[in-house]
Amino acid sequence: MGVRDWPASPRSQLGVSGAEPPLPPMIAEFQQTLRRFALEVVRPLGMRLDRMSAGEVIAPGSPFWEFHRKYRELGIGIETLRALSPEDLSLMFPILFEELGYGDAGLAISAGASTLPLLLAYRFDNGFLLERFSDSQLGCWGITEPDHGSDQLDPSGQLLDSRGRYGKPNCVATLRGDRIVINGQKSAWVSNGPVAEICILYCAADTGSGPDPSHGCVLVIPLDLPGVSRGKPLDKMGQRALPQGEIFFDNVEVGRDYLLAGPEDYQRAVYCIHSEANGLMGGTFAGLAQAAFDLALDYAHERRQGGVPIIRHQSVQHRLFHMYRKIEAARALTRRVILYNNTAPVPALQAAMTSKVTGTQTSFEVASEALQLFGGNGLTREYPLEKLLRDARASLIEDGCNEILAIKGGCYLIDEARLR
Numbered sequence: 001m002g003v004r005d006w007p008a009s010p011r012s013q014l015g016v017s018g019a020e021p022p023l024p025p026m027i028a029e030f031q032q033t034l035r036r037f038a039l040e041v042v043r044p045l046g047m048r049l050d051r052m053s054a055g056e057v058i059a060p061g062s063p064f065w066e067f068h069r070k071y072r073e074l075g076i077g078i079e080t081l082r083a084l085s086p087e088d089l090s091l092m093f094p095i096l097f098e099e100l101g102y103g104d105a106g107l108a109i110s111a112g113a114s115t116l117p118l119l120l121a122y123r124f125d126n127g128f129l130l131e132r133f134s135d136s137q138l139g140c141w142g143i144t145e146p147d148h149g150s151d152q153l154d155p156s157g158q159l160l161d162s163r164g165r166y167g168k169p170n171c172v173a174t175l176r177g178d179r180i181v182i183n184g185q186k187s188a189w190v191s192n193g194p195v196a197e198i199c200i201l202y203c204a205a206d207t208g209s210g211p212d213p214s215h216g217c218v219l220v221i222p223l224d225l226p227g228v229s230r231g232k233p234l235d236k237m238g239q240r241a242l243p244q245g246e247i248f249f250d251n252v253e254v255g256r257d258y259l260l261a262g263p264e265d266y267q268r269a270v271y272c273i274h275s276e277a278n279g280l281m282g283g284t285f286a287g288l289a290q291a292a293f294d295l296a297l298d299y300a301h302e303r304r305q306g307g308v309p310i311i312r313h314q315s316v317q318h319r320l321f322h323m324y325r326k327i328e329a330a331r332a333l334t335r336r337v338i339l340y341n342n343t344a345p346v347p348a349l350q351a352a353m354t355s356k357v358t359g360t361q362t363s364f365e366v367a368s369e370a371l372q373l374f375g376g377n378g379l380t381r382e383y384p385l386e387k388l389l390r391d392a393r394a395s396l397i398e399d400g401c402n403e404i405l406a407i408k409g410g411c412y413l414i415d416e417a418r419l420r
């Protein structure tokens with residue numbers, strides 16, 4: 001369209017996900033399907049789960065199981081992802097999590113955590129584990145421990161205070177010959193922990209000279225092995241649809257085939273999973289922010305004060321603009337980072353961290369501003385805003401506290417060669 005063909009007062013109507021450039025037809029259809037799924041399935045189930053106790057969330061017949069059954073029916077498993085080109089994968093992956101996050105962030109994280117064991121098996125090109133396990137099994141990622149939360153992001157010790165030391169790990173895998181024996185526990189924060197069937201376990205390794213957390217190991221294991229038990233599901237403030245809880249290991253034994261990364265590969269494995277998970281988080285919480293914005297935009301057209309819809313008030317327009325601006329930036333950043341990381345020879349963890357920090361910070365700021373636009377109604381459980389704000393708040397800690405990610409990401413900006 002030439003400029004003279006524009007309407008006399010030009011304006012452009014944005015699509016469901018803002019200033020979206022034309023997507024390839026297959027991806028556009030995928031996005032539409034996912035948006036319907038988010039609105040018709042994920043959001044209503046997430047709202048029901050939000051009102052339940054942690055025990056009710058994981059009980060047989062709960063909406064949590066309905067979500068996973070319907071999500072599996074979409075057929076977005078590891079085989080589908082493996083068949084895509086890196087470019088298509090880099091578009092579909094963020095859109096998948098944006099849309100799931102648009103529905104319910106806790107359920108989006110449950111789906112994301114579930115894919116991590118097989119996604120990492122794929123990234124490490126481990127044929128045994130890809131054959132042994134399937135997408136129909138609910139997965140989880142056990143890395144943090146009761147005594148080691150932020151520490152677990154830092155196997156290279158970059159964050160360690162000069163007076164500090166890691167101390168005793170809470171979970172150790174003893175590697176002897178072709179057998180591995182696991183003892184200890186992971187923290188109460190393992191997403192899907194109370195119900196997962198398989199776990200990608202990051203823990204200290206003992207190869208004969210005592211446990212060494214900086215040279216840990218990574219295993220993908222079934223959770224029906226003798227010696228595995230679970231803690232009580234955790235009751236928490238936000239993302240209540242996401243079950244979380246400890247996993248305990250009492251002399252749990254597996255063969256060496258289940259080892260995804262040994263001590264020599266441990267730092268690579270930590271780097272790899274954080275590069276994946278931080279991108280996924282960026283997408284999910286850009287989606288949550290979009291949901292809060294859409295609700296606030298609708299409300300601003302409906303709610304009248306001073307005899308006019310509140311969107312007529314200049315301060316409301318100003319606030320909505322800044323919410324919209326932040327979401328566009330968070331979404332664009334995440335997609336760019338995921339494309340870079342899927343196509344570069346080595347992904348940039350500092351870039352993935354920008355996506356996580358920006359997406360989650362945006363979700364918190366936008367959900368808070370959206371609640372403010374709802375006035376008193378924003379505070380009541382009759383309206384969806386207080387839930388979105390609770391869900392967004394948890395994300396600033398989840399997958400690494402944002403301040404830790406910023407320090408760690410800053411470490412990757414140092415060019416040692418320039419300092420010599």
Ligand SMILES: Cc1cc2nc3c(=O)[nH]c(=O)nc-3n(C[C@H](O)[C@H](O)[C@H](O)COP(=O)(O)OP(=O)(O)OC[C@H]3O[C@@H](n4cnc5c(N)ncnc54)[C@H](O)[C@@H]3O)c2cc1C
Nearest residue numbers: 141142143144149150159189190191394397398399400401
């Ligand atoms: C919703 C949710 C989902 C999660 N899912 C999983 C999961 O699937 N699997 C899993 O294993 N874990 C999971 N976690 C755990 C999560 O990764 C940790 O909560 C997070 O890494 C922080 O650890 P922590 O809670 O022990 O806090 P701590 O590490 O004890 O930190 C407490 C405070 O101290 C600050 N701090 C700590 N160390 C430093 C430092 N070196 N420099 C400056 N400040 C510091 C932190 O920023 C924070 O403010 C999840 C958490 C949440 C909230």
